[in-house]
Amino acid sequence: MANSWTDVEDIALCEAWEDAMTDPSRRGHGGLWVRVQQIFGQLRGPDHNRTVDALSSRFRVLRLECESFDRYFKKVETEMPDLGEDD
Numbered sequence: 001m002a003n004s005w006t007d008v009e010d011i012a013l014c015e016a017w018e019d020a021m022t023d024p025s026r027r028g029h030g031g032l033w034v035r036v037q038q039i040f041g042q043l044r045g046p047d048h049n050r051t052v053d054a055l056s057s058r059f060r061v062l063r064l065e066c067e068s069f070d071r072y073f074k075k076v077e078t079e080m081p082d083l084g085e086d087d
Contacts, residue, residue, distance in 0.1 A: 005058055009044065013059055016040040 005013075016039035017027055020032055022062045040055060050058075077083070 003054075009048075010058070010062060011048070012040055012043040013050075013055060016043060016055075017059055024032065 015038070016036045019039050020035040033056050036055055036059075037050070037052050040050060044050075
């Protein structure tokens with residue numbers, strides 16, 4: 001499917017978002033997601049076909065998945081406090 005996201009794209013999207021959020025000199029230029037798209041293009045090359053809407057939508061999905069994992073991890077930590085790093 002042409003619109004499927006690859007792991008490489010997911011990583012590039014997260015890196016682009018982090019870069020746009022953590023570098024105050026890059027925040028202007030048309031808004032956060034326009035800047036994310038610019039950085040994403042630098043990481044993936046000019047031939048990527050991801051729109052601002054596609055990037056923000058995919059990031060929302062990734063954020064929800066990470067939040068879900070974080071809740072589950074915290075639950076496991078709470079219910080099994082004797083677990084160590086090797087478990």
